[in-house]
Amino acid sequence: MAFQVNTVKYSGKINVIPVGAQKINLGGQAAFPFYDFEGALPNKPKLALQIWDMDPGESYAAPLAAAYEGVLGDPGTWAKKAVEYGADMVCLTLKSTDPNDKNAGAAEAVAATQKVLDAVDVPVIVFGVDNKDKDVETLSAICEKFAGKNLVIGPITDKNYKQIGAQALAYGHTVIARSPIDVNLAKQLNILLMDLGIKPDKILIDPNTGGLGYGMEYCYSVMERLQAAALLQADDKLQQPIINMLGEEIWKTKEANQKVEDVPTLGDQNSRGVLMEVTEAVSLCAAGTSLLVLSHPESLKIVRYYIDLWADGGEIKGDGYLNVPITPIA
Amino acid sequence: MALTGIQIFKLLPGTNCKKCGSPTCLAFAMNLASGKAELDACPDVSEASREKLSAASAPPIRPVTIGSGATAIKVGGETVQYRHEKTFFNPTGIGGLIEDSKSAADIAATVKRWQALQYLRVGLNLRPELAIVKGGPNLAAAAKAVVDNSDLSVVLYSEDVAALKSAAEALAGKNPLIGPATAANYKEVAEVAKAAKVPVWLKAKDLDEVAVLTKGLKEAGINDIVVDTGARTPKKVFQDSVAMRRAALVGQNRDYGYGTITFPNEITDNLALQVPVAASLIAKYAGIVVLSDLDGAVVFPLLLQRLNIFTDPQRPMTQTEGIYPINDPDENSPVLVTTNFSLTYFIVSGEVEASRVPSWLLIKDSEGLSVLTAWAAGKFSGDDVGQFVLKRSGIVDKIKHKSVIIPGYAAAISGDMEEELPGWKVAIGPREAAHLTKFLKEFSVA
Ligand code: SF4
Numbered sequence: 001m002a003f004q005v006n007t008v009k010y011s012g013k014i015n016v017i018p019v020g021a022q023k024i025n026l027g028g029q030a031a032f033p034f035y036d037f038e039g040a041l042p043n044k045p046k047l048a049l050q051i052w053d054m055d056p057g058e059s060y061a062a063p064l065a066a067a068y069e070g071v072l073g074d075p076g077t078w079a080k081k082a083v084e085y086g087a088d089m090v091c092l093t094l095k096s097t098d099p100n101d102k103n104a105g106a107a108e109a110v111a112a113t114q115k116v117l118d119a120v121d122v123p124v125i126v127f128g129v130d131n132k133d134k135d136v137e138t139l140s141a142i143c144e145k146f147a148g149k150n151l152v153i154g155p156i157t158d159k160n161y162k163q164i165g166a167q168a169l170a171y172g173h174t175v176i177a178r179s180p181i182d183v184n185l186a187k188q189l190n191i192l193l194m195d196l197g198i199k200p201d202k203i204l205i206d207p208n209t210g211g212l213g214y215g216m217e218y219c220y221s222v223m224e225r226l227q228a229a230a231l232l233q234a235d236d237k238l239q240q241p242i243i244n245m246l247g248e249e250i251w252k253t254k255e256a257n258q259k260v261e262d263v264p265t266l267g268d269q270n271s272r273g274v275l276m277e278v279t280e281a282v283s284l285c286a287a288g289t290s291l292l293v294l295s296h297p298e299s300l301k302i303v304r305y306y307i308d309l310w311a312d313g314g315e316i317k318g319d320g321y322l323n324v325p326i327t328p329i330a
Numbered sequence: 331m332a333l334t335g336i337q338i339f340k341l342l343p344g345t346n347c348k349k350c351g352s353p354t355c356l357a358f359a360m361n362l363a364s365g366k367a368e369l370d371a372c373p374d375v376s377e378a379s380r381e382k383l384s385a386a387s388a389p390p391i392r393p394v395t396i397g398s399g400a401t402a403i404k405v406g407g408e409t410v411q412y413r414h415e416k417t418f419f420n421p422t423g424i425g426g427l428i429e430d431s432k433s434a435a436d437i438a439a440t441v442k443r444w445q446a447l448q449y450l451r452v453g454l455n456l457r458p459e460l461a462i463v464k465g466g467p468n469l470a471a472a473a474k475a476v477v478d479n480s481d482l483s484v485v486l487y488s489e490d491v492a493a494l495k496s497a498a499e500a501l502a503g504k505n506p507l508i509g510p511a512t513a514a515n516y517k518e519v520a521e522v523a524k525a526a527k528v529p530v531w532l533k534a535k536d537l538d539e540v541a542v543l544t545k546g547l548k549e550a551g552i553n554d555i556v557v558d559t560g561a562r563t564p565k566k567v568f569q570d571s572v573a574m575r576r577a578a579l580v581g582q583n584r585d586y587g588y589g590t591i592t593f594p595n596e597i598t599d600n601l602a603l604q605v606p607v608a609a610s611l612i613a614k615y616a617g618i619v620v621l622s623d624l625d626g627a628v629v630f631p632l633l634l635q636r637l638n639i640f641t642d643p644q645r646p647m648t649q650t651e652g653i654y655p656i657n658d659p660d661e662n663s664p665v666l667v668t669t670n671f672s673l674t675y676f677i678v679s680g681e682v683e684a685s686r687v688p689s690w691l692l693i694k695d696s697e698g699l700s701v702l703t704a705w706a707a708g709k710f711s712g713d714d715v716g717q718f719v720l721k722r723s724g725i726v727d728k729i730k731h732k733s734v735i736i737p738g739y740a741a742a743i744s745g746d747m748e749e750e751l752p753g754w755k756v757a758i759g760p761r762e763a764a765h766l767t768k769f770l771k772e773f774s775v776a
Contacts, residue, residue, distance in 0.1 A: 002538055003536075003537040003538045003540075003541065003573070003577075005569075005572075005573040005576060005577070006573075006576040006577060006580040006581045034565075034568060034569070034610075035569075035572065037569060059767075100760070100765050100768065101768075210673075212631060212634045212635060212638065213451070213634030213635075213637060213638065213676075214673060214676055214677060215638075215673045216634075216635075216638045217413075217638035217639065217641050217643070220413075220638065220639070221412075221413055221414040221643055224412050224413075224414060225414055228412075252764070253680060254679075254680040254683055254684060255630065257684065263626075264626070265446055265447055265448070265449070265626045265630075266626040266627070266630055267625045267626030267627025267628065267630065268625075268627045271602065271627035271628075272626065272627040272630060272631070274602075275602060275605045275627055275628060275631045276630070276631040276634070278602075278605055278606055278609070278631070279605060279606075279609045279631035279632060279634070279635045280631075280635070281606075282605075282606045282609035282610050282613070283609060283613050283635055283638075283639070285610075286610055286613035286614055287613070302602065302603065302605075302606060303606070305603075306564065306603070306606040306607075306610075309563070309564040309565060310564045310565055310568060310606075310610065311565070312565070313563060313565040313566070314563060314565070315562075315563050315597075316563075316564065316597055316598035316600070316603055316607075318598050318599070318600040318603045321600055321602055321603055322600075322602035323600075323602070324601045324602050324625060324627050324628060326623060326625050327625055327626060327627070328443070329442075329443050329446045329447075
């Protein structure tokens, strides 16, 4: 008898979330990731590139600085560059508003967002600095100013969901609900947001992504459990697509910033960082992501190509992709 | 596969003689089913029943040891589909391909380079373990060059059974995995493996043929088997991997109860593109992934992923308590103290290192909890941390100043600490490690 795969019956599915004025669809999965032999997977994970609202300066990893040479410091041209590189969406992070750093105000955050929206016509994520009060100040203003643009706004936590949530609701934006790597806390926050009146198809779950080798496993397992709750138990408080802010987690690690001359066993720095990002992206795809926020354009290119083959089938023809130089070790 | 109490009961003598210590055979059967009793406690169970019961209690995916020494790995032996259900036990082996057409000197240089790819992390040594030696006439010489110049374990890859035989003999005692056994040659390969007492990998055309070949090898006396389902596209190799795990665990199908070997290197020549293939297969169930070459830029990301995926989710990883000098500190360098949760250690030490400020990092045993949880659970209290800094850690012998930085999330313990550390300045650091650089640059010791 021919082999038959043991299949699972799913009773729920992930909500479809249209984002941006252009309505790119996120989510919609009715099976575990890439298990299309037992359920429909209408939308592949979407890929965003992260940009800053200021010149990152010294703290920015050298391979990223090289990839975005000439556009750092201007969010508009930077966003344009990201779209040229093939990003489905742009994630503007309001780094300049960090109270521990420049502490820029709401007006500056609004201006940076305006520049990005003027420059590109893909959906835009506007991400704060995960400071409960500062994010209320900046994101509330952005919600109001860009009414009806269906921006993706975050992070919203149980500490500031009321203020930012109310603004997002009033002005028609989609929210990113961030909870600390825990299924129950994710559910609680979703319930709080829905109680405010936010529709289930206006929420994304941010499980607080850890970096590869720096806690990715916690997020990975929480995502698998979220998927199980949403798809097998049909828990309608958890059927939101997942967003992972992984690029910045990768590029801030020590290993992504070490020079090959100093540590030859880590190999070429650019390739290493890109492949760390690719490896985490693929892991999170396997765990059920719907939206990956990446940093390096080469990572995006590889991940995009791979997701297409992984989902649709076909052979790798792989021309024009990263060529890893082999590092000799004395 | 695990039998129910009732199924076990039917295999017992049914005399209720109580010799096993249970009041009835049924009670004993229930205890067996829940793992509370051993079959040997019943002296009267028949030989036939004993065989059935031990076959049923065999692991659903057979664990197979490959290689020897520091690089020996186990393939198979898994019991769940999702790591949070229990844990994944046997990390995917990572290997590079050696063609036997290469000169012995080339092979020596290559495997020496591969062997240098080792990374110490959370007390574990992360490294690729395998060289896959492929070819025909020169197989034995090439394999010998691998083991003479490195401690890598070997997978032999040749359709030429005579070559496999001489290579297996040349690696006596090294326990190589040999193959591929195919529909055409599996009986001969089985003979070689039996004589050399080594495990076999098979290469099937598809999942149907996997069962034909595992049955064939078993009949030929081979139990230690690793499976290549033959898939060579990203989608197929992933879905086959899932299908194998499901068949073994859900379908309880013994013919599929084996670990797998996969060949990202045969899916694409581009080394960078082999990484996403391998990453999808490390996430979902491959026993071995083979790459066309090994380099830090490629294996380091995969080793980190493997570490994450195969970490026991029930057990927090910890860093050993003690003093960690960062950036060559001296007697006037600042001292930071934090908990021994490995993630905390990694993030804090990474940030301190990035700040380029020479510093002493003290790691205090807090049972693997992060700062906030450790503080809340009383594992990072003022007296305790104060005592540790002053006495147990030994830092006072290394510094001339009297100041220590505690994590922002543990700010509440500073008062108690100052009582334990008379004359010291207890500074409250930032809550987030990301702000350490700025903090350290502005900090001066008292
Ligand atoms: S010793 Fe064996 S036969 Fe006797 S009661 Fe126990 S299980 Fe039954």
